Amino acid sequence: MTLEEEIKQSKFRNVQQKAILNILFTSNWIQNKQKEFFEPFGITGQQYNILRILRGQHPNLISGAEIKSRMLDKNSDVSRLLDRLIGKNLVSKSQCPNDKRASDILITESGLSLLEKLDSSINNLDTKLNSLSEEEANQLSTLLDKSRD
Amino acid sequence: MTLEEEIKQSKFRNVQQKAILNILFTSNWIQNKQKEFFEPFGITGQQYNILRILRGQHPNLISGAEIKSRMLDKNSDVSRLLDRLIGKNLVSKSQCPNDKRASDILITESGLSLLEKLDSSINNLDTKLNSLSEEEANQLSTLLDKSRD
DNA sequence: AAAAAATGCATGTTTAAACATATATTTTTA
């Protein structure tokens, strides 16, 4: 289904504006699919985003600020997102000895094994979320990078 | 700045996944710019989305359900979004005589004149939000449509 | 070294999103 059909709109100010609406619409569409996917595992897309960052870093420690700088949504309330993950025992936190303001965040064994469970089906999600060829996917990324210039 | 730089990540499961992250990141980026733009006018992006739909329809009446079907975010809480717009006197609501369940929504004069004020600078926003050529913008829309197949 | 600025994080508060449920009405089905 094209954007025009999805939002029942046939006229746009210009093709650039149409592309913007399409980005916003597609982002919502992706997030809805992700929500369905993560729901049985008891986490949200944002929480998954943090767990993935922590695994990428594991077994190194990482601060909250560093996590924030790597997130997709730069406005995230990392402090309370981490609280929720700690509450689920997926993440642990301790004071950083070198910088007493900062905290050392680490993914727990339980968090790692949750991610492993997800790994097996995450490829299904990728293909469900994006049916482009390699070349097309690369083109898309290039255009998105360029559109933010 | 490329996605890799923006989220400090150089490896992705596959190019499709990278494209997905880029869509989500770019959508957040756009929404942040829009928020800045709309802030002085006292409305949010979603509220603007509704006002635009209502102007497109004006002077015809339109139901809440029909508005919802045209919105970018299909999960929108249209009922309370309309309440807020009515509170600002930008929109009016009455019971639909043909279908007593439904409501007839209409943009007010005040709503129309707000949109007119926005029109003059909205093109600046478009160009700020998307620096692609016509051809590239079309390509981008095509790829996004295709990625949702 | 003292003062000023910046940083990392927590937390209070307001606002909105998410989710479920309720109600009235209309449409469909049997």
Added chain:
DNA sequence: TAAAAATATATGTTTAAACATGCATTTTTT
């Protein structure tokens, strides 16, 4: 036509996002 299903909206409740502020610590400036 009576019963069942679907529709349009409102609203209660829980949860999270948004925004601001505060505090301790570190870094920079003078």
